[in-house]
Amino acid sequence: MNRSPASRNWRRIARLGLGVSLAMLASCRRDMQDQPRYKPLAATNFFGDGRSARPEVEGTVAWGRWTNKPPDPEFLRIDQARFTGRVNGEYVDYFPFPITRADLDRGRDRYNVYCSPCHSRVGDGNGMVVRRGFKQAASYHTQRLIDAPVGHFFDVMTNGFGQMPSYASRVEPDDRWRIAAYIRVLQLSQDAPVEAVPAAERGDLDRNPPTPPIPEPQPVGDQVPPNAPQKLQEPIK
Numbered sequence: 001m002n003r004s005p006a007s008r009n010w011r012r013i014a015r016l017g018l019g020v021s022l023a024m025l026a027s028c029r030r031d032m033q034d035q036p037r038y039k040p041l042a043a044t045n046f047f048g049d050g051r052s053a054r055p056e057v058e059g060t061v062a063w064g065r066w067t068n069k070p071p072d073p074e075f076l077r078i079d080q081a082r083f084t085g086r087v088n089g090e091y092v093d094y095f096p097f098p099i100t101r102a103d104l105d106r107g108r109d110r111y112n113v114y115c116s117p118c119h120s121r122v123g124d125g126n127g128m129v130v131r132r133g134f135k136q137a138a139s140y141h142t143q144r145l146i147d148a149p150v151g152h153f154f155d156v157m158t159n160g161f162g163q164m165p166s167y168a169s170r171v172e173p174d175d176r177w178r179i180a181a182y183i184r185v186l187q188l189s190q191d192a193p194v195e196a197v198p199a200a201e202r203g204d205l206d207r208n209p210p211t212p213p214i215p216e217p218q219p220v221g222d223q224v225p226p227n228a229p230q231k232l233q234e235p236i237k
């Protein structure tokens with residue numbers, strides 16, 4: 001065939017046009033809501049172990065928070081003892097930072113907020129919540145808990161114990177140590193030899209009478225407020 005150069009050009013343009021429109025058809029767009037991704041922890045048969053969430057590559061080193069500063073040991077919780085109360089699975093029997101007077105004050109404050117409702121302010125396990133029917137909380141003045149390593153107290157606050165819930169979400173790790181230190185204070189306070197009191201202050205011991213016992217709660221069943229509706233004043237069956 002003998003085509004003129006003009007018709008060859010037209011054919012070329014037509015072929016190009018077809019190519020472009022085919023390419024546009026093929027590259028149909030993918031919307032964002034339609035991404036090739038897995039929902040968190042979804043199963044997949046792409047990986048041999050069936051998990052779409054891949055384990056960290058061995059030796060991965062977490063970097064500081066979301067800044068490019070050097071790793072922050074506190075954020076990374078590198079110090080096992082300080083963040084778990086254990087080293088190699090064994091409870092530690094020391095405080096991971098020096099306890100000062102300010103730490104004890106903070107410990108008492110946090111203890112009174114979070115622990116005393118069940119364990120009572122002196123730690124005998126008869127707090128108000130227990131007196132209202134919650135399971136008897138532990139007394140800290142048993143020989144077993146006097147001998148228990150401080151790491152145990154940290155662990156109980158972190159993970160809970162029996163009926164007692166975990167306080168990890170409410171009490172910062174360092175505050176848990178401060179509470180544990182304050183529990184040591186309570187233990188000593190209930191079981192201290194007279195010699196532990198400075199000689200100059202021993203005379204005061206007799207001057208301060210012991211705290212009077214708290215009266216038992218009285219039933220309030222038949223006390224009806226004077227302005228209560230008539231119906232309520234009938235005895236409840």
Ligand code: HEC
Nearest residue numbers: 114115118135136137138153156157161162163164167179
């Ligand atoms: C809601 C009540 C409640 C609160 C609040 C509470 N505890 Fe307890 N705690 C218990 C009960 C109940 C037990 C006994 C658990 C059991 O034997 O099932 C217990 C047991 C313990 C024990 C003894 C564990 C053992 O080895 O026997 C420790 C130590 C302790 N609590 C510390 C704390 C500290 C510290 C706090 C404050 C951060 C706290 N608890 C707050 C109820 C509570």
